[in-house]
Amino acid sequence: MTNLFGEFFGTMVLLTFGCGVVANVVLARSRGNGGGWIVITAGWAFAVMLGVFAALATGAPQTDLSPAVTLFKMYAGVYEVPHALATMGVQVLGGIAGGVITWLVYLPHWEITEDKGAKLAVFATAPIVRKFGPALLCEAIATCFLLIAFYTIGSKAAQGVAGIPSGLGVYLTAMVIWAVGLSLGGPTGYALNPARDLGPRIAHAILPIPGKGDSDWAYAWVPVVGPMLGATLAFMICRALQLV
Amino acid sequence: MTNLFGEFFGTMVLLTFGCGVVANVVLARSRGNGGGWIVITAGWAFAVMLGVFAALATGAPQTDLSPAVTLFKMYAGVYEVPHALATMGVQVLGGIAGGVITWLVYLPHWEITEDKGAKLAVFATAPIVRKFGPALLCEAIATCFLLIAFYTIGSKAAQGVAGIPSGLGVYLTAMVIWAVGLSLGGPTGYALNPARDLGPRIAHAILPIPGKGDSDWAYAWVPVVGPMLGATLAFMICRALQLV
Amino acid sequence: MTNLFGEFFGTMVLLTFGCGVVANVVLARSRGNGGGWIVITAGWAFAVMLGVFAALATGAPQTDLSPAVTLFKMYAGVYEVPHALATMGVQVLGGIAGGVITWLVYLPHWEITEDKGAKLAVFATAPIVRKFGPALLCEAIATCFLLIAFYTIGSKAAQGVAGIPSGLGVYLTAMVIWAVGLSLGGPTGYALNPARDLGPRIAHAILPIPGKGDSDWAYAWVPVVGPMLGATLAFMICRALQLV
Amino acid sequence: MTNLFGEFFGTMVLLTFGCGVVANVVLARSRGNGGGWIVITAGWAFAVMLGVFAALATGAPQTDLSPAVTLFKMYAGVYEVPHALATMGVQVLGGIAGGVITWLVYLPHWEITEDKGAKLAVFATAPIVRKFGPALLCEAIATCFLLIAFYTIGSKAAQGVAGIPSGLGVYLTAMVIWAVGLSLGGPTGYALNPARDLGPRIAHAILPIPGKGDSDWAYAWVPVVGPMLGATLAFMICRALQLV
Secondary structure, eight states: OOOOOOHHHHHHHHHHHHHHHHHHHHHHTTTTTTTTHHHHHHHHHHHHHHHHHHHHHTTTOOOSOOOOOOOHHHHHHOHHHHHHHHHHHHHHHHHHHHHHHHHTTTHHHHOOOHHHHHHHHHOOOOOSEEEEEHHHHHHHHHHHHHHHHHEEEEHHHHHHOOSSHHHHHHHHHHHHHHHHHHHOOOOTTOOOEEEHHHHHHHHHHHHHOOTOOOOHHHHHHHHHHHHHHHHHHHHHHHTTTTOO | OHHHHHHHHHHHHHHHHHHHHHHHHSTTTTTTOOOOOOHHHHHHHHHHHHHHHHHHHOTTTTOOOOOHHHHHHHHSSSOOHHHHHHHHHHHHHHHHHHHHHHHHHHTTTTHHHHHHHHHHHOOOOSSOOOOOHHHHHHHHHHHHHHHHHHHHHHHHHHHHOSSSSHHHHHHHHHHHHHHHHHHHOTTTTTOHHHHHHHHHHHHHHHHHHHOOOOHHHHHHHHHHHHHHHHHHHHHHHHTTTTTT | OOHHHHHHHHHHHHHHHHHHHHHHHTTTTTTTTTOOOOHHHHHHHHHHHHHHHHHTTTOOTTTTOOOHHHHHHHHHHOOOOOHHHHHHHHHHHHHHHHHHHHHHHHTHHHHHHHHHHHHHHHHHOOOOOOOOHHHHHHHHHHHHHHHHHHHHTTTTHHHHOOOOTTHHHHHHHHHHHHHHHHHHHHHTOOSHHHHHHHHHHHHHHHSOOOOOOOOOTTTTTHHHHHHHHHHHHHHHHHHHOOOO | OHHHHHHHHHHHHHHHHHHHHHHHHHSTTTTTOOOOOHHHHHHHHHHHHHHHHHHHHOOOOOOSSSSSOOOOOOOHTTHHHHHHHHHHHHHHHHHHHHHHHHHHHHHTTTOOOOHHHHHHHHHHOOOSSSHHHHHHHHHHHHHHHHHHHHHHHHHHHHHHTTTTTTTTHHHHHHHHHHHHHHHHHHOOOOOOSHHHHHHHHHHHSSOOOOTTOOOOTTTTTTHHHHHHHHHHHHHHHHHHHHOO
């Protein structure tokens, strides 16, 4: 039970900071407007860092914050199926909550931003080239490498005898996110995590955002299915490499 | 007594570097002019890191450097009310001192900068959209998440058995500040800390800065009250989550 | 044998992220397009971090990921010549694999990018001023300083009594890469590593990239020979300094 | 004797990377051209990190790399006057060597860069507003805060019982340099260190750089005297605060 709360709370923190940095860069006249890709990717990296600490502190030692990570661990036997499904559910709820908080923080900027696409971009990802196959492939590969990174850092050889010190492991997790955003985030805006995309997309759909466009539900399945496929592939690779 | 000195000294260091990075980006012909949001937010992150080390080394183990943090700890029983008020007072004095030092470092740039708003921005925050309610909300939420981040990192679960190593904890504090600036700093310029805004604003008011405008006292209460509200909300959340 | 696999796998991860960040910055309409040198250099730094963790976790404790590093260690007696040559071979294969994965991740962007030079730049380096002597000198010096940095960090004096903690050493390796890119990467785009340049250049040559130009084989020997010369020089310096 | 070699070698590494990052940003058509203040300041931070590791590994446990730091320690009794003077001398020699190496790395870019000021900027600092008093004040204050940062991080309270782990302390030193550059580097380009400015300025004077202008010897005393004054002030403050 505390695990479910921690996953909800941590994902909420993750999405508050994650949606927040996009809002800062894309909403009209925000201080970070035009700050560029280094701002976006740094913001998401630290968003994950804070989300992990929040989950850790509130009873969720797995700190998945993502249905793709939870799926991977379900394959690995960490979760029974019902527990995995419940965990995924609260992660999406956390994503909705994070989207709502970002909306509140940037309250006066929705009205002065004319670009409907920018307003949606705060909440949900979109591919640059609107072909769903390549977008699915991109999300799957990026998520697969994300999970491989987590499990290679967690390996005995990388941990060494004494283990990576407390705090440093979480920081390195953030640096992994920074890496994935910098290198593999170009084509689709790197959802990597169904809760990251679906949760805030629901928030976009229900919030009274002035002058918003539609929530692009046609694309919404890609950042859900892509990361799930990537997690499945990552599990097969990590199992073959005896990392899990 | 040493605690008061350390809080003064640490806040002075914080504001020297904090106001300094804004000066570098906004004052005319400075080397960092136009360096953008990544420069601003990195500068404030490291400013806090140096301020915390300075406070630690000079007798202030709490390293609050902010009346909002001190208020939170007063709720938690760390301070009696008079001690909390004295701590807040010296923090504001440290903020004034930091603003004065920044003014000295950038001495020849005040005259060649025409923009009155830029000159004030070195010292004090301002909302992009001039509505005080949303600005108050933004400052309260951002400060609340800042404190939640500190207390989740400080939790037993995050510290682990051996604890986060010396030095790394302070570095992570800086990364939290970076995160908040990147993600939640867009609408108001993230004061988060009454001493950060009020102290340098007083410095702006009293310093003989050529061609300065007014110190925008109409807004000055928002970055004081907002962070205090945020700290109050954060205390209620952290208490409910048994983090404090 | 596992060492060869780990070197292959780690170099594949390195080049997936390394080529990926260049793709993100130079391919048309990618999210990171125009992100600039800070994005490129940060991406390569974290690419090496992830590559090292991947190699560590899959049986390659040396984590060379570069024929130049392997050559240095062959001089130092870590490898017999045949083992060194085999290691270099799998590193180049890993580089090819990484180039192929980047091509898949950025699949829809090859067609919409007109600039043939940009497409080649994702895979292979090129000197700004097309003079091979100075380019060779630049690559040799940069690789030499890279190896000196690794061996000074690995020295007893720098490791101290307790040693640099697990995880932190790998992170510092990434920071070294960031440093070399920022400071010495300007003239040639810092290959530093024959597998980094030759592997993806082969991928460029064989992949069905729409509208690609030639693979600039005339230059291909420079980022192979330059780093090998640099490693030789670095070994002589480190031996003289008793660092190896 | 090894201490003198280590100080020479470490300062050479520091200036190779330090001058290198400026060359990358200001020389015509370099990859990092126009990379901005974040690139410059990150490059100098990591330059110091690599310089410190290089000095540590080659017999200079003090890792001063700067006559200003050495002066501070002479006041503190670490050095006798002749040893301090010899140390300062080899630091300047290291600075010359670093400037020469940067010149070699960027060899083809000197001819294609027309701006004489840019070419000098690779080697030596200059104030934006050409008033020597304020420039001296800026350099003194910035150096003073630099040394206060080092000594507060080195304090018992900041080190804690177990001490800051190996490697992390050097990394934090780099972050201090990043902070000073971001926040206090705007008016003069932050020499902070006589060897950083004087050494490469001598290199500029003697190297056969095509189309170079004069070496601006009129200003050369400021980045020597300013940091020395700052170190003196810092020593008085640190002594008063019982940090030394």
